Amino acid sequence: MKNQLIFLSEVFHYLASLFIIPSTPKSPNIIAMATPAPIAKSPYWGDAPVSLRITPATISTATIPEPPMPSPNNFCAKKSPHFKFYFNNKANIKAYKGASTIYLQREGGILLKDFVEIIDDAKVLNSKVFSLIRLELLSNIAIFGRDGVSSRELSTTLGVSDGTLYANLKALEELEYIKLNKIKLEGKDLDTYTITTLGLEEWERVKAWLKKFVECECNGNK
Amino acid sequence: MGINKAIACLKAIGIKPKVDLFGDRIKIQKAIFLLEQKGVEMGFNYGLHLRGPYSPTLTQEIYAHQEEVEKLQTHETLNKVEQEKIKEYIEIFDDSEASILEVAATYALFAYKYRFDPVSATKRVKEMKKFYSEKQLALGMSKAKQFLYKPTKEELGEIKKDHKVWQEASAHSVKE
Numbered sequence: 001m002k003n004q005l006i007f008l009s010e011v012f013h014y015l016a017s018l019f020i021i022p023s024t025p026k027s028p029n030i031i032a033m034a035t036p037a038p039i040a041k042s043p044y045w046g047d048a049p050v051s052l053r054i055t056p057a058t059i060s061t062a063t064i065p066e067p068p069m070p071s072p073n074n075f076c077a078k079k080s081p082h083f084k085f086y087f088n089n090k091a092n093i094k095a096y097k098g099a100s101t102i103y104l105q106r107e108g109g110i111l112l113k114d115f116v117e118i119i120d121d122a123k124v125l126n127s128k129v130f131s132l133i134r135l136e137l138l139s140n141i142a143i144f145g146r147d148g149v150s151s152r153e154l155s156t157t158l159g160v161s162d163g164t165l166y167a168n169l170k171a172l173e174e175l176e177y178i179k180l181n182k183i184k185l186e187g188k189d190l191d192t193y194t195i196t197t198l199g200l201e202e203w204e205r206v207k208a209w210l211k212k213f214v215e216c217e218c219n220g221n222k
Numbered sequence: 223m224g225i226n227k228a229i230a231c232l233k234a235i236g237i238k239p240k241v242d243l244f245g246d247r248i249k250i251q252k253a254i255f256l257l258e259q260k261g262v263e264m265g266f267n268y269g270l271h272l273r274g275p276y277s278p279t280l281t282q283e284i285y286a287h288q289e290e291v292e293k294l295q296t297h298e299t300l301n302k303v304e305q306e307k308i309k310e311y312i313e314i315f316d317d318s319e320a321s322i323l324e325v326a327a328t329y330a331l332f333a334y335k336y337r338f339d340p341v342s343a344t345k346r347v348k349e350m351k352k353f354y355s356e357k358q359l360a361l362g363m364s365k366a367k368q369f370l371y372k373p374t375k376e377e378l379g380e381i382k383k384d385h386k387v388w389q390e391a392s393a394h395s396v397k398e
Contacts, residue, residue, distance in 0.1 A: 143271055147247055147281045152353045157272035183244045186319055192244060 125209055126202055128175060133160060133168045135206065141178055141195045142203045148181060148192035169193060177202055223265045225283040228254050229296035231262060234308040241288045245320040250284060250291075251276060252323035256315070259330050259370055260307045262300075274328030274350060275335075314369045321354055325362025326369070334370050
């Protein structure tokens with residue numbers, strides 16, 4: 001998960017670097033391109049820089065056209081099983097203003113369009129929830145619904161110190177995602193936590209986003 | 223099946239739960255799990271959660287039918303075999319506290335549902351339930367074994383072999 005988030009963050013920075021280039025397309029039909037490589041020297045399924053063309057029609061309908069015949073300067077990534085694209089090869093890529101959708105795919109099935117959507121979707125999430133411990137707490141407390149879960153169960157299972165546990169529980173409580181209840185069980189005082197409606201809604205949003213991210217073609221899961 | 227059968231089981235056991243009490247909800251969850259493991263089918267899907275075996279669906283149902291659960295109102299009845307199993311449950315777990323049922327159910331999950339060997343199952347229970355005393359752990363696990371243990375064919379063979387020696391000795395002494 002950590003690696004996936006790091007990867008996502010790298011992709012985000014990469015995309016950001018693409019979109020801040022305020023250039024004007026040399027040709028109105030080209031909104032995104034990479035330096036073409038001579039196909040003779042570098043087959044398009046190799047790791048050399050490749051070209052990409054997307055027409056305005058493609059942008060407005062947000063669909064990918066049928067792939068044209070591959071050529072050194074013009075081919076569509078979609079449906080090309082051999083296509084490889086390397087993110088590290090930034091030097092060979094140029095993107096022009098207005099390129100809101102870029103379709104690139106790499107070995108294992110990365111579809112940049114998905115990433116753009118995922119990054120957009122992430123804007124509705126509360127970043128304060130995004131730490132491993134808080135996600136674990138929220139998910140575990142959510143499972144027990146109205147039943148609630150005691151702090152000692154959380155501490156034992158998650159293997160965290162009481163200090164860490166309470167600091168994070170407190171943070172979630174302040175966000176009004178969870179509620180503390182003081183109960184007595186077999187003569188002992190216990191702190192139990194239940195998820196609130198607000199917390200459940202946030203958890204559902206996070207879950208849906210994570211699911212989308214994990215299932216994204218970028219992770220080679222397809 | 224479902225909550226009605228669960229209520230019938232609670233009624234037969236003699237648990238009159240107060241749904242708002244944390245301990246009572248644990249008792250319901252664990253009793254129903256142990257009975258399901260024994261073969262009284264109620265259709266609740268239990269997964270391993272930080273409290274051991276737990277069914278979120280059962281919790282939802284308990285709250286949705288709070289009045290029926292508390293008043294033990296149900297149209298469902300138990301057959302003879304199920305009644306026998308309940309009788310056995312009462313003999314072993316009668317008046318057990320929530321903690322004992324929790325330990326027993328967690329051991330049952332590892333040992334009988336997931337088929338861990340007894341040593342591994344015990345280890346897992348002790349890891350998960352560190353906050354319980356050795357006495358509570360030992361009692362809970364021993365009750366789970368008492369309720370759910372079924373000897374394997376090999377073990378039955380061994381038992382028969384052992385018994386055979388005694389039977390032969392007994393037959394021999396009768397002849398004399």
